[in-house]
Amino acid sequence: STNASSVLKTAINAVAQGGRIELLDGTYNFQYSETEIELSKDITIEGSGYRTTIHQPVDEGTGEAKAIFKITGQNVKIKNIMLCDAVVISSVPMIVQQSQGAIYDNIFFIFNASEPEGSGCWIYGTGDCNFTRIQNCRVYKGFNDSSKIMFDFSKCTSFGGVIGGNISSGYNAISVAFANEGQKNNTAVYGHSNIDIKT
Numbered sequence: 001s002t003n004a005s006s007v008l009k010t011a012i013n014a015v016a017q018g019g020r021i022e023l024l025d026g027t028y029n030f031q032y033s034e035t036e037i038e039l040s041k042d043i044t045i046e047g048s049g050y051r052t053t054i055h056q057p058v059d060e061g062t063g064e065a066k067a068i069f070k071i072t073g074q075n076v077k078i079k080n081i082m083l084c085d086a087v088v089i090s091s092v093p094m095i096v097q098q099s100q101g102a103i104y105d106n107i108f109f110i111f112n113a114s115e116p117e118g119s120g121c122w123i124y125g126t127g128d129c130n131f132t133r134i135q136n137c138r139v140y141k142g143f144n145d146s147s148k149i150m151f152d153f154s155k156c157t158s159f160g161g162v163i164g165g166n167i168s169s170g171y172n173a174i175s176v177a178f179a180n181e182g183q184k185n186n187t188a189v190y191g192h193s194n195i196d197i198k199t
Contacts, residue, residue, distance in 0.1 A: 004031070009034070015043055020046060028053065030068060032064070036067045039072065039076045044076075045069075047081035048080060050108050054084065056083075067096045069095045072098050074100050075102075079105040081107055084110040085110065091120025093123065095122065095123045109138070126156060129158070129159050131160065132163075133161055133162045133163075140169045141172060145171070148172070149177045155179065163187060163192075164188065167192075173196035174194060178198070
């Protein structure tokens with residue numbers, strides 16, 4: 001609990017391609033002094049649902065935050081976890097995705113930061129993010145700002161996949177941004193409560 005970042009990095013380095021890391025019940029506080037948790041190979045990070053809570057790392061002195069995960073490997077899976085943002089003035093994404101095939105399944109995203117500045121969102125995609133799946137997630141936004149993008153793929157060079165079975169709570173809709181109409185049309189969007197698609 002005092003150095004969750006270092007322990008998880010050690011596990012990621014040790015697990016084989018295609019392997020699985022299980023996070024047991026508890027609250028995981030990642031350290032701002034560490035770099036983001038980089039997922040650079042085909043592995044699964046799986047918790048125990050809302051009983052496994054990860055908080056975004058933040059520097060209490062400066063109020064700066066970092067992403068929880070940086071996905072650079074293909075076919076990474078993150079499942080059954082609650083992710084909580086840091087309440088800071090200029091927010092940053094909780095997950096930065098830079099590769100294909102990411103799957104987000106049964107994640108409870110908590111977003112409380114109230115400032116419209118910065119690129120704060122749950123997932124921020126860049127590069128080729130084809131074959132992405134965001135499924136069976138619950139998303140909570142604790143402030144009223146209908147312009148805030150929550151799943152932001154507007155900077156992707158290519159995107160397509162499935163975004164389905166997710167439920168919004170709190171204020172406003174789940175806002176999903178794509179770079180263009182083609183990427184939006186390449187994505188199957190279904191089963192949402194209150195979804196707002198932007199390009």
